[in-house]
Amino acid sequence: MTPFRYARATDVTDAVRLADGGARYLGGGTNLVDLMRETIERPAALVDVSGLPATIEAHDGGLLIGAAVRNTALAEHPAVRARYPVLARAILAGASAQIRNMATVGGNLLQRTRCAYFYDEEGSRCNKRVPGQGCDAIDGFNRIHAILGASPACVATHPSDMCVALAALDAIVHLHGPDGTRTVALTDFHTLPGERPDIETVLAPGELITALALPASPLAARSTYRKVRDRASYAFALVSVAAAIDLEDGIVRDVRLALGGVAHKPWRATKAETALRNGPATEAAFRAAAELELADAAPLAGNGFKVELARRAIVATLGELTGETA
Amino acid sequence: MAIEINGSQVPVPDDPRVSLLDLLRESLHLTGTKKGCNQGACGACTVLVDGERIVSCLALAVQYEGRSITTIExxxxxxxxxxxQQAFIDHDGFQCGYCTPGQICSAIGMAAELRRGLPSHVTGDLTAERVPFSRVExxxxxxxxxxxxxxxxxxxxxITETFGEVAA
Amino acid sequence: MSVLGDAAAKAKGAAQQVMKKAIEVAPDSWMPGGRPDPLIRRQHGHVGQPVSRLDGRVKVRGEARFAAEVPMANLTYAALAYSTIPKGRMTGIETAAAEAAPGVVLVMTHRNMPRLNPPPLFMTASKAAAGDDIPVMQDDRVYWNGQPIALVLAETQEQAEHAASLVTVTYNEESAVTSLAAGKAQGTEPGSFQGEPLKIDIGDAEAALAAAPHKVDVAYETPRHNHNAIEPHAATLAWDGDNLVVHDCSQGVAHVAWSMAQVFGLKEDQVRIHSPFVGGGFGGKTMWSYQVLGAAAAKLSGRPVRIALSREGVYRSVGGRTLTEQRVALGAQADGAFDAIIHTGTVAMTAHNALPEPFIVATRSAYAAGTFKLDVEYATLDMIANTFMRAPGEAVGTFALECAIDELAVALDMDPIALRLRNEPEKDPTSGTPFSSRNIVEAYRAGAERFGWAGRRAPGQRREGDWLVGMGCATGTYPYYRMGGGAARITLHSDGRALVGIAAHEMGMGTATASTQVAADRLGLAMDQVTFAYGDSALPGEVLAGGSQQTASIGASVMAAHQRLVGELLKLAGNDSPLAGLKPDEVESADAGLRCVAAPDRFESYASILGRAQRDEVTVVAEAPPPLEMQHWSMHSYSAMFCEVRVNAVTGETRVSRVLGSFDCGRILNPKTARSQFRGGIIMGIGLALMEETQFDERKGRIMNPSLGEYLVPVHADLPVIDVIWNDIPDPHAPMGAHGIGEIGITGTAAAVANAVYNATGKRIRDLPITLDKLM
Incomplete structure (x- = not known):
């Protein structure tokens, strides 16, 4: 680990001031400390924001969640469990209990990919680590990699479960930077790799995630998260599905659908949603919507199965929510 | 400023790179907490912070100033x-013994989570106040x-023998 | 090899063959085990009791000090840098930045590394322990991607790791062979194992296969694996003048001591290896570069060193199980009788080690057949040396063999257990020697009944919701081994306490506990009167914790020492003793003394004997006899493995829902720790079946998942309650009547899982691991 300066922030303003546009913010450390130990991240300074207020408050009919709230606390919150079960389930499907106890909501958004070549700082090429270096994943082990929205520069996936649920829930990210505050939709917060896979979010230098807003969502009460992985627990998703649905007389009044493990960002399945809205809640309709969403999928040598797996997982998850089991 | 470890006040290390795990093992010779992967992937370094289980390998010690840490010791x-601990011996809950302190600390943290009704990935009803105490859980x-x-x-x-009644 | 050398080797080989034949035909009574161990008869002793682990208390309290936890004054911490090319020369190593980094005590590369001898490769001498014979950091050559190329010592671990990250290397890369396909294209060589060729031809198996009315002929693949002991390799070591003390995590303390002495040009007793606790080994904890590098750095710096490999460092610098490509072809009559067993294939190896994963070992003795063709070939790759990993050969070999038998059973429309029992051999089918104790039929009968095998349905016929449910079974076999060189020391004190010392190992197998039970019974003492000392190279014997042979080796060694002790005690007892005139084989130990077997009232306590002789203690050391029993009888542990899986019809996810292992492993010394051993092996077998794979990028010969986050092993949620039963039938020819149990659990398990997956889904997965993409 490269030496760094450490400072603990007392409040948001203090944090942004301490960071001075250059430091990295430290939450639970569950990803950043690992990346620093691997020398993939070498910040000169860390500003510890894990002690900032960690409150979950009612907000415009929804919830406002402090960025320092621990993953466990968010999944445990009664309002989340009752009104946003997809979020509680996504969090509880991620990592281990110990890590969920440490990891913050803000940090979860900034998790970096598990691509083996990204992690191999010494021995592999990676455009995400070193722009322009090349990508060893495209022709290497890419079983866990992206099938949607990838670029010739990068085929990595975003590893978060929580963010997939947040994408489905239209969450809003609250930011505070040297130039003031702003909000960004979670679906716009993460970026596709394009030419610059080293850029993963729209965060400006020095900008701090201060909170997440969950809008009121009547349909979120009927929501769930399905994660498919290589072992029963404590593994990253191969494919995951976050879904919420509002059903009336067998007709889909409204639906939210997002996929994990398939792209550089949590993948909001807007094409499928549009196809489903105001249509019948049937397995055939689910299948057609899934196929539409995955029509542009561009699998690699090692991850072709993800297209079919995602299709099946979408159909099964919507079926579970509507009672239309396959 | 200090960290409380098993009831003793321990100064925060000067080098902010020092993990809570390395502070325990190398500075305090509390080697019961184990280093299995040093990247949060094995749980051997699990300790309790104010009663909550964490992996101490990913915890920078400086972050835990003012907190109360309990280790296997x-x-x-x-x-x-x-x-x-006695139940682990009785049920042969270990062989080499290296993951054991982490398993024990983790289980103690888990018991507290169960008591307060924290659901898990396999919990059916997220809104239930009580979580079923089952093997699957x-x-x-x-x-x-x-x-x-x-x-x-x-x-x-x-774990079942030790905490089954508590949760029931 | 020269013509002369070749002739000498042939003569030696011929002599070995004559010797082997002589041992086979010699009378049983000439063999170790020819006369059953008296402990087999003893019914009410400590042996067979479910005693809790004697080291349990220190382990659950976190007081067991492992290798990286030994405190030393003035300690320095090591970190390593590793090569990033598979083959070539280093043209430059830039160390100035590392040397200038805070806290750095030493930067060591091949330029300043002391000149040392190459490490003695495992099995090239009785105590050779090294995983490869490549000289450690002696020149600019790179032999594999991930080879340690620099070591940094610093005042703290953080400083050492940071400085190691500052070392930069330039290479002149050479063309490397980093895929099995490329290795095969360069030609393969016939493998040999334990001095014997891995090639057996009995009759014309290909012709018999061609002529057989029923047959299967299928290819299987298994990937690379790593041991993943939860304790990463580590040593804390210091020089005292020319003497080296190493606190290590070792499966072979005597072996490592001798081997380190060879490397550093020392006498064996100048190196002392302490290894009282080992955080899992599974074949990986022998001698690798870390001990040599740590000791060299300590020499150069003049300070004690702690070298604790990172998890990545373990993957880079300690070998694992190699990959295999196997063909199994079985020809059979309509009643299931095998006309031909063909089990051949290719594995990857390096030019610097000698373990062609011997996947045919189980096939040599598992079934009777009219003809056999068994052959292991190896291709030579530029990679880290592959090595022994739990049931080397058997774990992956039985996957292929036992899946093929399941496939043949389908082709014959026979129950797969019936097919196996139809081919139960009378004697070892390839060596011709008699089985010492083989009760696998009984194991199958008991297992099938308990598991509910009769309820198995045709493939794809059982569905519960989204889950397809199926059952499978497989046979496991693992040889009884007892390596030469076992020895033990017994010190008997006048107060009745005994200290039994042997350079053996406790890595979690329960050795310390079971050995104390055995020693207490052997000596006629209570358990708390016996101290079993182990994990120290200064103790007698070369007792590798490998090949599931420790129990037999310790047993035979303690038996020999006890014999000597009885002789000494009878001498000390003299003519005034009730035992006067008795010969050693006329007495036995009981009730803290000796008694006449034929007349139990002729008894004298140890205290009385020693007291009369005015002795505080008596100490004996004895060596176990050479392990000739292994060649005289065909000796194996056996299992009938049963498995039920649930495969998700939507996602292809597989969950093991039930497992039963029915074992025939001789007498079980401690049911409590034995059950854990069986379960542990089975769980590793489940990992082998469903998820374990070392991802080796064949473009650069680099391991890409050197982490417990990315190399998956089963977690709690993957594992059902694993049911274990055994028949407890003692082998009259083995010490204590016991067989090894450390490796039998993993053997057969992967096939049982794969066969259950077939029964659930109708799909045959012939390449491990059985991940969901293969089942969708």
Whole structure:
């Protein structure tokens, strides 16, 4: 680990001031400390924001969640469990209990990919680590990699479960930077790799995630998260599905659908949603919507199965929510 | 400023790179907390912070100023074993013993989570106040602690014996 | 090899063959085990009791000090840098930045590394322990991607790791062979194992296969694996003048001591290895570069060193199980009788080690057949040396063999257990020697009944919701081994306490506990009167914790020492003793003394004997006899493995829902620790079946998942309650009547899982691991 300066922030303003546009913010450390130990991240300074207020408050009919709230606390919150079960389930499907106890909501958004070549700082090429270096994943082990929205520069996936649920829930990210505050939709917060896979979010230098807003969502009460992985627990998703649905007389009044493990960002399945809205809640309709969403999928040598797996997982998850089991 | 470790005040290390795990093992010689992967993937370094289980390898020690840490060495009451420690012996919940302190600390943290009704990935009803105390629940909740000798059955048996009544 | 050398080797080989034949035909009574161990008869002793682990208390309290936890004054911490090319020369190593980094005590590369001898490769001498014979950091050559190329010592671990990250290397890369396909294209060589060729031809198996009315002929693949002991390799070591003390995590303390002495040009007793606790080994904890590098750095710096490999460092610098490509072809008559067993294939190896994963070992003795063709070939790759990993050969070999038998059973429309029992051999089918104790039929009968095998349905016929449910079974076999060189020391004190010392190992197998039970019974003492000392190279014997042979080796060694002790005690007892005139084989130990077997009232306590002789203690050391029994009888542990899986019809996810292992492993010394051993092996077998794979990028010969986050092993949620039963039938020819149990659990398990997956889904997965993409 490269030496760094450490400072603990007392409040948001203090944090942004301490960071001075250059430091990295430290939450639970569950990803950043690992990346620093691997020398993939070498910040000169860390500003510890894990002690900032960690409150979950009612907000415009929804919830406002402090960025320092621990993953466990968010999944445990009664309002989340009752009104946003997809979020509680996504969090509880991620990592281990110990890590969920440490990891913050803000940090979860900034998790970096598990691509083996990204992690191999010494021995592999990676455009995400070193722009322009090349990508060893495209022709290497890419079983866990992206099938949607990838670029010739990068085929990595975003590893978060929580963010997939947040994408489905239209969450809003609250930011505070040297130039003031702003909000960004979670679906716009993460970026596709394009030419610059080293850029993963729209965060400006020095900008701090201060909170997440969950809008009121009547349909979120009927929501769930399905994660498919290589072992029963404590593994990253191969494919995951976050879904919420509002059903009336067998007709889909409204639906939210997002996929994990398939792209550089949590993948909001807007094409499928549009196809489903105001249509019948049937397995055939689910299948057609899934196929539409995955029509542009561009699998690699090692991850072709993800297209079919995602299709099946979408159909099964919507079926579970509507009672239309396959 | 200091960190409380098993009831003693310990100064925060000067080097902010020092993990809580390395502080325990190298500075304090509290080597019961184990280093299995140093990247949060095995759970061998699990300790309790204010009663909550964390992996100490990913915890920078400086972040834990003012917090209260309990390690495996802090569980026994003198010579008397914690009931879970005794249950691990009775149920042969270990072989090589290297993951064992982490499993024990993790299980103690887990018991508190169960008591307060925290659901898990396998919990059916998220809104229920009580979580069913089942083998499947324990297995899911203990999955952050790897054991490569394969003592899993004995570990779950030991936890069941120790905490089954508490949760019931 | 020269013509002369070749002739000498042939003569030696011929002599070995004559010797082997002589041992086979010699009378049983000439063999170790020819007369059953008296402990087999003893019914009410400590042996067979479910005693809790004697080291349990220190382990659950976190007081067991492992290798990286030994405190030393003035300690320095090591970190390593590793090569990033598979083959070539280093043209430059830039160390100035590392040397200038805070806290750095030493930067060591091949330029300043002391000149040392190459490490003695495992099995090239009785105590050779090294995983490869490549000289450690002696020149600019790179032999594999991930080879340690620099070591940094610093005042703290953080400083050492940071400085190691500052070392930069330039290479002149050479063309490397980093895929099995490329290795095969360069030609393969016939493998040999334990001095014997891995090639057996009995009759014309290909012709018999061609002529057989029923047959299967299928290819299987298994990937690379790593041991993943939860304790990463580590040593804390210091020089005292020319003497080296190493606190290590070792499966072979005597072996490592001798081997380190060879490397550093020392006498064996100048190196002392302490290894009282080992955080899992599974074959990986022998001698690798870390001990040599740590000791060299300590020499150069003049300070004690702690070298604790990172998890990545373990993957880079300690070998694992190699990959295999196997063909199994079985020809059979309509009643299932095998006309031909063909089990051949290719594995990857390096030019610097000698373990062609011997996947045919189980096939040599598992079934009777009219003809056999067994052959292991190896291709040579530029990679880290592969090595022994739990049931080397058997774990992956039985996957292929036992899946093929399941496939043949389908082709014959026979129950797979019936097919196996139809081919139960009378004697070892390839060596011709008699089985010492083989009760696998009984194991199958008991297992099938308990598991509910009769309820198995046709493939794809059982569905519960989204889950397809199926059952499978497989046979496991693992040889009884007892390596030469076992020895033990017994010190008997006048107060009745005994200290039994042997350079053996406790890595979690329960050795310390079971050995104390055995020693107590052997000596006629209570358990708390016996101290079993182990994990120290200064103790007698070369007792590798490998090959599931420790129990037999310790047993035979303690038996020999006990014999000598009885002789000494009878001498000390003299003519005034009730035992006067008795010969050693006329007495036995009981009730803290000796008694006449034929007349139990002729008894004298140890205290009385020693007291009369005015002795505080008596100490004996004895060596176990050479392990000739292994060649005289065909000796194996056996299992009938049963498995039920649930495969998700939507996602292809597989969950093991039930497992039963029915074992025939001789007498079980401690049911409690034995059950854990069986379960542990089975769980590793489940990992082998469903998820374990070392991802080796064949473009650069680099391991890409050197982490417990990315190399998956089963977690709690993957594992059902694993049911274990055994028949407890003692082998009259083995010490204590016991067989090894450390490796039998993993053997057969992967096939049982794969066969259950077939029964659930109708899909045959012939390449491990059985991940969901293969089942969708």
């Amino acid at each position: 802090g569980l026994s009451d003198g010579d008397a074993l914690h009931p879970l 324990l297995q899911e909740r203990m999955s952050g602690n790897l054991c490569c000798c394969g003592a899993h059955n004995g570990i779950i048996d030991a």
